[in-house]
Amino acid sequence: MSKRQSDYLSALLNDALSESAPDTAPLPSVSAPPPSSAPASTQSAATLMVRESALARVASGEVRQVTQLWLDPARVRIWGGNPRHQASLTEHNCRDLIDAILAEGGQKVPAIVRRVEGDLAHDYEVIAGSRRHFAISWLRANSYPDLLFLAQVYTLDDEAAFRISDIENRARKDVSDFERARTYLKALDLHYGGKQVRMIERLRLSKGWLSKMLTVGALPDWAVSAFATPADIQLATCYPLAQRIQALEAAGDTAFLEALREGAAKIAALQANRQAEGIAPVTAAEVVRLLTHTGKTEPNDALVTLPAPSGRVALSVTASNRNGVSLRLHAGSGASEAELMELFRQALMTLTAQGKGLKP
Numbered sequence: 001m002s003k004r005q006s007d008y009l010s011a012l013l014n015d016a017l018s019e020s021a022p023d024t025a026p027l028p029s030v031s032a033p034p035p036s037s038a039p040a041s042t043q044s045a046a047t048l049m050v051r052e053s054a055l056a057r058v059a060s061g062e063v064r065q066v067t068q069l070w071l072d073p074a075r076v077r078i079w080g081g082n083p084r085h086q087a088s089l090t091e092h093n094c095r096d097l098i099d100a101i102l103a104e105g106g107q108k109v110p111a112i113v114r115r116v117e118g119d120l121a122h123d124y125e126v127i128a129g130s131r132r133h134f135a136i137s138w139l140r141a142n143s144y145p146d147l148l149f150l151a152q153v154y155t156l157d158d159e160a161a162f163r164i165s166d167i168e169n170r171a172r173k174d175v176s177d178f179e180r181a182r183t184y185l186k187a188l189d190l191h192y193g194g195k196q197v198r199m200i201e202r203l204r205l206s207k208g209w210l211s212k213m214l215t216v217g218a219l220p221d222w223a224v225s226a227f228a229t230p231a232d233i234q235l236a237t238c239y240p241l242a243q244r245i246q247a248l249e250a251a252g253d254t255a256f257l258e259a260l261r262e263g264a265a266k267i268a269a270l271q272a273n274r275q276a277e278g279i280a281p282v283t284a285a286e287v288v289r290l291l292t293h294t295g296k297t298e299p300n301d302a303l304v305t306l307p308a309p310s311g312r313v314a315l316s317v318t319a320s321n322r323n324g325v326s327l328r329l330h331a332g333s334g335a336s337e338a339e340l341m342e343l344f345r346q347a348l349m350t351l352t353a354q355g356k357g358l359k360p
Contacts, residue, residue: 030285061092068110069149069151069153070149070150071123071124071148073136073149075121075122075123075124075134076113077116077119077125077126079161080185080221081158081162081186082127082128082130082165083180083183084175085164085177089134094135098135106147110151111152112152113126113127114127116153120184124153127154128165131150132149132150136148159289161204176233177216178216178230178233179230180213181235184214184217185217187199188214196210196214215239215243216233216239216242219243223242225264226287227271227284230282232281232283232284233284234284245260246293260291263290263291264291267287267290274340288291293312299351303317303318303351304347308335310334310335312330312332312333314330315343315347316330316341317350317351323350324358327344334338
């Protein structure tokens with residue numbers, strides 16, 4: 001996280017402190033977990049510190065300290081405005097954090113939580129630190145029942161909670177652009193009255209970047225299903241597809257959209273088959289490319305249409321008359337130069353068979 005972002009987080013937390021007194025509940029004792037049978041590597045610990053840098057500044061004293069509480073994670077829920085896709089958290093993708101917690105004798109960097117009312121099953125909700133919450137919950141269910149969840153409690157309204165959660169997650173590579181984009185899209189109406197200008201001011205974002213993120217966040221579920229996981233949906237790769245779908249929706253082109261839906265369904269089925277067979281999934285770039293070319297038709301005067309070995313149109317003949325033959329080479333077909341030359345030969349042969357070939 002950059003110094004500018006960490007200063008912003010510090011200011012947000014200081015604002016929260018100035019509006020409420022810290023919790024003073026006594027700290028229950030906690031038994032340190034036994035050392036891991038396979039101590040975490042130095043790299044795992046370093047990764048944890050990098051990813052937790054924002055909250056480490058809170059713990060180090062750069063932000064005024066509040067009482068830290070040791071909580072039963074079962075009594076702590078995840079705030080609905082958290083950008084992380086909770087269903088995607090697994091032992092595998094949290095292994096570095098789990099190993100680091102074991103190696104350090106417990107959780108060292110506190111999460112940020114706030115109290116909840118009217119929920120008999122929970123006392124707090126996580127604003128920032130859902131991955132830590134998952135790791136402690138997993139460890140308690142797997143041989144370390146005495147571990148507790150370390151948190152600092154703040155009084156925050158929803159908009160302040162959203163800003164804190166957002167800035168804390170900006171430096172995290174394991175929170176995808178799509179997860180953040182969906183959160184931004186939801187927050188735009190909930191906290192900023194649908195006004196991007198207000199959101200830009202509060203979050204200190206650029207207008208162009210936020211506009212692109214909101215476009216990606218608006219990807220319909222049928223398009224999202226074509227990707228192996230939501231984490232694959234990144235701004236640089238998927239914005240062109242999201243922009244295209246948005247334009248088709250604005251134009252009311254239902255026929256083209258239906259073709260895209262059918263294409264996405266076929267890719268989703270392929271993804272499921274590959275996962276079942278243990279084969280690498282279709283990459284996000286390939287998904288975008290396939291959907292971008294789905295449903296494209298040739299001009300009405302196309303005389304010949306020839307596909308590349310990939311199955312996508314590579315060459316078409318748009319006209320043939322006494323003045324010559326007009327050919328169109330299609331981008332994105334995947335055809336090599338040699339393959340295009342062969343398609344050119346086939347096109348000439350087809351025209352000749354139709355009686356529309358080149359005249360000597």
